[in-house]
Structure formats: C-alpha cells, structure tokens
Amino acid sequence: MSSQNIVVIGGSAAGPKAAARAKRLDQAANVTLLQKAPEMSMASCGYPYYIGGNFDNRDQLLSTPTGVVRNEAFFAGAKGVQARVNTEVTAIDRIKKVVSCVNVITGEKDTVPYDKLVICSGATPRHPPIKGINLEGVQALSEMRDADKLRELRDSGKVKDVVIVGGGLIGIEVCEALADSGMNVNVVEMLSQLLMFLDWELAKLVEKHVASKGVTVHTENGVAEFMGENGKLTGVKLNDGSVVPCELAVVSIGVVPNVDLARASGLEIGGFGGIVVDEHMRTSDSNIYAAGDCVEIPNRITGKKTYAPYGDLANLEARVAADNIVLGDSSTFPGTVNSGICKVFNFSAGSTGMSEKRAEAEGYEVVTATNASPDKPGFMGAKLLVSKMVADAKTGRILGFQCVGTGEVNRQVAEAAMAVMNGNTIYDIGVADLPYAPPFSLAIDHFIATAHILENKMAGLMTGICNAEVKEMIDGGTAPFILDVRSPVEFKEMRLNVGETLIPLGTLRNSLDKLPSDKSAEIITFCKISMRGYEAQRVLEANGWTNVKVMEGGIMAWPFKVEF
Known part of the structure; x- marks a missing residue:
C-alpha cells in the first residue's frame, strides 16, 4: 500500500463512509475529509423525528450506536481520518491535483493536494421562484x-x-x-x-x-x-x-444535486443534473470519484440513468468508490431499483421497482394485482396491509411492488426489493421459502399471496378490476351489478353505499335467483379483502355467468368515502 493522499469533499453520508472505508483498507493513506457545515455524519433522514419529539438530544443524530459524537476528534482517533468542519471547497484544480478551500468562520484559505479525490457534495432543496419565498417563516x-x-x-x-x-x-x-x-x-x-x-x-x-x-x-x-x-x-x-x-x-x-464544483472543473454532468460516474463510481476524470446525492446512477431494471438521492444508496456508493481507490477496480455499483419507505403517522408506505404507470411508460405490457390482507394471524394482533404487484405480462417477471398500511410494510417491501433485483417472476415467489411463525407472518406470507393473486389472474382463473374503475363507472351512471359477499354484521359496520347487493358467500349458492338473469351481465364481487369475492366469482362462473370481476383489495382497499 502506498502513502497516497485521498481527499473527500462532503461530510454528511457518503463522505464519511468513503473516508473511513479508504483508511480501513489502506492504513498508510493520508485521508482528509472536508465539510462545509459545522457537523459531520448527520443522520439527516432522522431530522423529522427529532423535530417531532421522538428524541430530544440532537447529538443522537451525530452519534455512533455507542453514543460517541462523530466529530473531528472522533474521526482522528477512531478512524485515522483528518476531518475538517467549517471548511468549504471552492475549486478543484485537476491539473495540479489540489483542491482550494476556505474556513467559513475565519476566512482562512488553504489548498489540499490529492492523488485520489471523492466528491460527495450532496444536494440542495429546490428553491422555486415563487413570490415571497424569502419571507421569514x-x-x-x-x-x-x-x-x-x-x-x-x-x-x-x-x-x-x-x-x-x-x-x-x-x-x-x-x-x-x-x-x-x-x-x-x-x-x-x-x-x-x-x-x-x-x-x-x-x-x-x-x-x-x-x-x-x-x-x-x-x-x-x-x-x-x-x-x-x-x-x-x-x-x-x-x-x-x-x-x-x-x-x-x-x-x-425535492432536491437538486450540488455539482457546481464538478462542473467548474470540467467533469461530465448528466441529463438529470448529477455527476456522471461509471460502475466503479469513477467520474470522467480517472483520479476523481463521486458518490451520494450529487451523482446519477443506473436503474437496474431499465438500465437507464436515474437520480436517486437516498441515504442508504449514498453509503453503498461511497463504499464502492473507496474500494476501487485502494484496491483497484475491485467493486462495482450496479444501480438502484428505487426502494423507499416512509412512516405516515401509524401508517407506513413503501415501494420498490416501478409503479404500473412508470412500467407502462417504459414500454412494458404489465399485469397487476392488489392484495389487502393481514400481516400476521388475528390471534397475534394482525394489522392491515394493502399492496400492489406489477409484473411483465409476457414473462411474469416482477417489475415493482407497493405496500401501505398499519402492518409490517417494511418486511414486504424488503422481500419485494430482493425479488425485483434478482429478476424473480411471480412463479418464483409463489413457491418462495420465507421464514414463518405466527408472531411474524401468515403461513402464506402477504407478499407470496400477492404473487398468487397475480398468478391466478395470468392463468385466467380470476378477473380483477381496480376500485378506481368501479368508482368511475358508479359516478358515470353505468354501474354494473355489485355483489357484496360479506356477512350482515360486516355490512352494518361499514359499506360502500353504492347500490350494492348483499348476499353472504355462505348463502350464495342458494341465492343465485337474486342475481341478474342475463348470464352475460357484468357483475362485480367484493368482500372485506376480496378473498371471498374471488370465491364468489368462481361460484358464479361455475353456474354460467360469464362477465364476473373481482374488485381487488375489497372494501379495505377502497380509497373513497365509505358509510359507517
């Protein structure tokens, strides 16, 4: 290992990761981390929870799991990295291989030489040109x-x-x-x-x-x-x-990538405004790497460049950059499938891969399934999940997955992210071996059950219809026969109130005379989550009705007003 000078610009997420990883791999390297702000390694994704009072000590946003604040002394002692805060980099001289910087407190100017440079300059919130945006407040x-x-x-x-x-x-x-x-x-x-x-x-x-x-x-x-x-x-x-x-x-x-330094030094900038990097996180200059919210990376499904400013990706990109600086081109970063999740009060919302709208825009012929079901057995405190799976209609390859609800959304999206990255089909997932015990999931996990619904649809065993289509027909005055197969107790507790007919599934076979006599009439079935709705469709089709559809997700996935 040589005593190379490695300089890292930016001390939020990617920068500290790149600096620490490089020093771990090459103890002889001189690693310098330059940060404009007075703090480093800020857990910026935790800001809303600090604001909301989930914890009171702001230093927890800057600390290791053992409670040590990641400041200059920490980086010097624990990481062997010379970290400098309040230090703004003002220019990169690619010929002389030095960066110019200034202390934003004292005004003192300085230059730092590098053999390898990592730009982790992050992003800045969009500042729309709206009248009054500079008002206090x-x-x-x-x-x-x-x-x-x-x-x-x-x-x-x-x-x-x-x-x-x-x-x-x-x-x-x-x-x-x-x-x-x-x-x-x-x-x-x-x-x-x-x-x-x-x-x-x-x-x-x-x-x-x-x-x-x-x-x-x-x-x-x-x-x-x-x-x-x-x-x-x-x-x-x-x-x-x-x-x-x-x-x-x-x-x-939203945010825009901070690329002024990179652009001024002549580095290539991409169509999304981020720094262009290759699979090794190397820029158009072989001695300069970049990572984090300032770069563009590939979408792993389409292969096209995208902009994905997420903290987890920033850390992964920075690790790859450091590996390649020290070890040569030993690591690659393949890109993103755009996985994300957020907490919404006692609700969660997450997704991975492409939405139906995005997949269609990319030219895919898609098929989707919506599943509303518990995350675990009722006797273990089940909570609701509503998910949507998007797949390639030709191959069954899973292109995307979305999940919302009060249940364990994170587990579902994590499972889906691996499936999307691996190119799994609904048939692969339909027989997936996932860990099961009642405190954690149903015997057939929600994610697997969603794949089963999609498999039934692709096999022609189930014809689904989304709730938005049903609502559009109702509002347009062309509503078909809508069949609610829940129990009278469930109906009394909550109902759509759109002229639906209640026939509980248990009595359906003996109540076929209450259905339209025209066997080609459109009938839409549903229940709480539409498992019974699917059962009803099978019963009706076995008795000659030919135009039966299941409202996917049932009343629990109905996003419009319901009557209590």
Missing part, C-alpha cells in the same frame, strides 16, 4: 440548523398554522412531526396525489389516512405566492386563489 429542511429551527418552533408553541409544500417523503414526515405537536397542518401538492412513487389508488389510501389525523390535503393545487407583512409570513396563496393562513411554511419539493 418560509424554510426548507436540509441542514441541522433547519431541524434545530423547526424543533425550536415546535417546542415553543408559538406556531399554530403551518403549510407543508410538497407531498413527497420529507413533506409527509414533517407533516406528521408538526401535526403531532398540535399544529394545524395543510399539505399542498401540485400533482394529483401524495407520494408519487405509489400508484394513484394506494396514494389515495395514504391521503385518506393523513386526513383522518386532522391534516388538510390540497392536491392538484400548487403555491402561487407566499404572503406576508413586515417581512414575516402570514399565509400561502394557492393556484386556485384560496389563501391558507400560516406562520410557517416548509418547502419540500
């Missing part, structure tokens, strides 16, 4: 100081009304944090739904849950202006002309 959530400010406002009790601009991951997590503190929260989303990684019908279940917590959700309605008096925010004017009074607005509409 309008802020993003990007740095520790943002989290500190929002926590201070939460604890002070001075803010009563808040608007969250953007219904993505961060927006929803901040929404929960502030709503739980007693604030009156409005979420404004310009698009037709929250959480764009979900298909519409699952996103609407999330929206329904958010609204049940007292949050007002405005979709298809962007911000026209931040309104204020004496330099302070007083309200948000929406595109429809309505005004939402507030003292605080948190703007969370």
